[in-house]
Amino acid sequence: AQSVTQPDIHITVSEGASLELRCNYSYGATPYLFWYVQSPGQGLQLLLKYFSGDTLVQGIKGFEAEFKRSQSSFNLRKPSVHWSDAAEYFCAVGTTSGTYKYIFGTGTGLKVLA
Amino acid sequence: DSGVTQTPKHLITATGQRVTLRCSPRSGDLSVYWYQQSLDQGLQFLIQYYNGEERAKGNILERFSAQQFPDLHSELNLSSLELGDSALYFCASTNSDSPLHFGNGTRLTVT
Numbered sequence: 493a494q495s496v497t498q499p500d501i502h503i504t505v506s507e508g509a510s511l512e513l514r515c516n517y518s519y520g521a522t523p524y525l526f527w528y529v530q531s532p533g534q535g536l537q538l539l540l541k542y543f544s545g546d547t548l549v550q551g552i553k554g555f556e557a558e559f560k561r562s563q564s565s566f567n568l569r570k571p572s573v574h575w576s577d578a579a580e581y582f583c584a585v586g587t588t589s590g591t592y593k594y595i596f597g598t599g600t601g602l603k604v605l606a
Numbered sequence: 607d608s609g610v611t612q613t614p615k616h617l618i619t620a621t622g623q624r625v626t627l628r629c630s631p632r633s634g635d636l637s638v639y640w641y642q643q644s645l646d647q648g649l650q651f652l653i654q655y656y657n658g659e660e661r662a663k664g665n666i667l668e669r670f671s672a673q674q675f676p677d678l679h680s681e682l683n684l685s686s687l688e689l690g691d692s693a694l695y696f697c698a699s700t701n702s703d704s705p706l707h708f709g710n711g712t713r714l715t716v717t
Binding site: 537541599 | 713
């Protein structure tokens with residue numbers, strides 16, 4: 493069965509430090525991959541997406557993610573975190589066969605220390 | 607702004623009652639998804655509609671139902687409400703295999 497795992501429930505980083513949020517997926521074919529960000533009381537905003545092609549994708553707000561097929565991973569990175577990046581981050585897989593579905597991870601909460 | 611509109615933003619009601627949540631998808635999007643987000647369950651897929659037809663069901667209770675109208679807006683009906691139904695309910699829309707675009711949600715509080 494398809495699944496998405498975000499192993500870190502919470503992460504705390506200092507402002508200006510680099511960030512990597514982990515995401516592993518289980519899916520038999522090449523999936524569509526997404527990262528979303530959710531600020532408190534808000535909906536989920538799309539940060540970036542991978543459909544095909546270049547495995548390093550750039551997103552909004554200075555985020556990037558790299559698709560590694562051999563590791564079934566799609567980790568999110570940012571070179572220098574800003575206090576405004578504090579939020580909940582969700583990795584999602586879009587299945588590409590049968591009924592189109594989106595499977596979300598349980599999220600990683602990011603706290604940024606001033 | 608995602609282009610997906612959800613109303614109302616907040617809803618407070620008593621156990622046993624029935625409520626209707628409304629969603630207007632982005633212009634041009636034919637598919638609507640409903641999700642429930644609670645602290646202990648994360649983001650749970652409830653149901654998907656495509657151009658007025660139900661396409662997929664997730665963890666949707668029998669007390670809950672949804673529909674998508676000819677103008678593509680969708681409604682999620684929750685009945686016989688229980689305290690445990692208190693959550694954020696999100697609607698998201700998409701066109702074929704593009705990413706989901708989420709509304710800002712309806713926060714339901716059952717007292």
